[in-house]
Amino acid sequence: MSDEVEPGYVRVRLDLSYDGREFSGWARQRGRRTVQGELEDALRVVTRSEEVFELTVAGRTDAGVHARGQVAHVDLPAALWEAHRERLLRRLAGRLPHDVRVHRVGEAPPHFNARFSAVWRRYAYRVCDHPGGVDPLQRGHVLWHDWPLDVEAMNEAAERLLGEHDFAAYCKRREGATTIRTLRELNWRRRPDGIVEARVVADAFCHNMVRSLVGALLFVGDGHRPPSWPGRVLAAGVRDSAVHVVRPHGLTLEEVGYPADELLAARNAEARNRRTLPGAGAVAGAGCC
Secondary structure (H helix, E strand, O other): OOOOOOOOEEEEEEEEEEOHHHOOOOOOOOOOOOHHHHHHHHHHHHOOOOOOOOOEEOOOOOOOOEEEEEEEEEEEEHHHHHHHOOOHHHHHHHHOOOOEEEEEEEEOOOOOOOOOOOOEEEEEEEEEOOOOOOOHHHOOOOEEOOOOOOHHHHHHHHHOOOEEEEOHHHOOOOOOOOOEEEEEEEEEEEOOOOOEEEEEEEOOOOOOHHHHHHHHHHHHHOOOOOOOHHHHHHHHOOOOOOOOOOOHHHEEEEEEEOOOHHHHHHHHHHHHOOEOOOOOOOEOOOOOO
16 A cells, blocks of 8 residues: 555645544444544535545544544645645634544645554543542543552553553454554553543554553452453453453543654554564554554
């Protein structure tokens, strides 16, 4: 797959955020409200185009998951881009529903690909363990866990999951997609307001990975499992019925990282390479996030 833009087109980068509660995820689905569907429809309307221009996104979020720092790209006819570039951001703001916003629109550098150029994605998961429940003003973005959480125990368990591993035990498998990922950061902190917040950074994430990791670590935090347990599940390489995929509303895609412009082409090629672990056979290229 080439990252070259077709002659007569311009690749445009969009930085955006959305509240995922009323969306059936990112990807367009017939008969369902999705972020991609809303954005592509708005783009078609504000540019007065008969064509729907397809967006490519850094991470396809599931139903109910939020994003603060999502990135997408779209290839637009050069003449259309030139005619609308100065007013496109404001026009999108006037057309889009209030639960999705585009914050920046600009011409992307050569070889930029919102998905394959990314070198890391950063998510946050937020949990309240207050016996009285979640602040009503935060209920759409914070999970209530009805047991007190030991953040130190959760961090001890999280350290055993860092690095490059096959995360099959924490992912929902997809045909032809690898579950090998490099988990760069996974740590918890208790904020001054009492919310327990996870910071999770990886090169990419497979389906349900963050929510499954959080589910395992909550079991450690509330004392139902020892800190060694999530690491043992990882090593076993198979789904454990005790690992719950926590609800999506506590999860937010916070940021996507990209290399310097001159490194984009090399990063795209690297991201599409087959991934293996020592002693393992080749595995199909990176799956979705």
